[in-house]
Amino acid sequence: MTHTPANTQPYPFAKRVPAIPPIGAAQASSRSDTIPLSFGAPHSDTFPYDALNDAASEAILSQGRDALQYAGASGPSFLLDWIAARSARRAINVEPSQVLLTYGSQQAIDFAARTLLDPGDHAWVEAPTYFGAVSTFRTAEAVLTSFPIDADGLQTDEVEAALRAAVKTGKPIPKLLYVMPNFHNPGGVSLSLERRKKLAELAVEFNFFILEDDAYTELAFEEQALPSIYSFAPERVVYLSTFSKTIAPGIRLGWAIGSRDVISRMNTFFQGSKASVFSQEIVAQLLKKLPFEEHIAKLNGLYRANRDAMVSALKQYFGDDVRFEVPGGGFFVWLEFREDVDTSQFVQDAYERGVSFIHGKQFFVKPEGARFARLSFSYCDEERIHNGVKLLADAYYAYVDNK
The missing domain is CATH 3.90.1150.10 (Aspartate Aminotransferase, domain 1)
Incomplete structure (x- = not known):
């Protein structure tokens, strides 16, 4: 049992820490x-399982002396190359230097929010939307506004109307708009091609960033993959994805893709370290041998x-x-x-x-x-x-x- 001295005063914890209710x-x-x-x-x-076991053994036996150090071995650079090449399937054509590996896509959301938002800035989201992102934006002390989705995803006509009304009346426009284009959580819907293009056009015209969270993109049962929003406005989109849904969530590896300027700013939040270089080495060894398709x-x-x-x-x-x-x-x-x-x-x-x-x-x-x-x-x-x-x-x- 912890003993608290009688003269201990209440501590004024940071107000940015949200009171998060239990989910379910x-x-x-x-x-x-x-x-x-x-x-x-x-x-x-x-x-x-078997392939991960072999990959972990290979990471230890052949790369262990370097893979267990701060900078890692060859795995991180291999993964950057692999992600850049794989992203071309979404019409994302980038250099490996434009990819930032993170502890899952949740950390990528956090780093993007910290890079793009100051306290009091406005962030726009879908209604409904992923509650983990909402919690992150609230912790960043952003002002949140939501817009409805339908069978074709975010209703971009309402977003456009709100942007034009805000400019006309002198109200704030968003610094960031968060959207899930493929197999939305929780809505299950995908953003139409026309609306992807419209969002990209609006981001350029009104000078805000789109945070494109594409965690479920590989899990397509019938549909052909549509081009990413990033492909239509790479200068105003940060694209996120993850290995959590395709390999395993416990490896805690996701990534962000953006301009070199944005990625270099997001990278500063690692304070000199990197997302688990040993996990990166294991996944790299896995992808070298796993028939991914x-x-x-x-x-x-x-x-x-x-x-x-x-x-x-x-x-x-x-x-x-x-x-x-x-x-x-x-x-x-x-x-x-x-x-x-x-x-x-x-x-x-x-x-x-x-x-x-x-x-x-x-x-x-x-x-x-x-x-x-x-x-x-x-x-x-x-x-x-x-x-x-x-x-x-x-x-x-x-x-x-x-x-």
């Missing part, structure tokens, strides 16, 4: 029997089957009582209930029945989104997905009956 009932508990449709995590069967095809086969299982179960147990877009990739299905539903009111009952999900209000910066819910089809197998959706329906209809 299941994530605050260690119950192992719950079906976690709240978990936006990869399926553990997708991790290339076959690996991605395996992932997408599993996730496509999981998505189909979830869509089938939703239609079976909810019928027309819920609406959703069938995602063409990624991890998530975004449910929309009728106007008078508040999904936060049956989160606990669903959890007690044996399934977790995340209610919609968690994904908005304003007090809205009560009738929405996010389900993840990535973490569980098809049978558990089916059973989890049934338990969710039981909780929902019990809520409706009790209203």
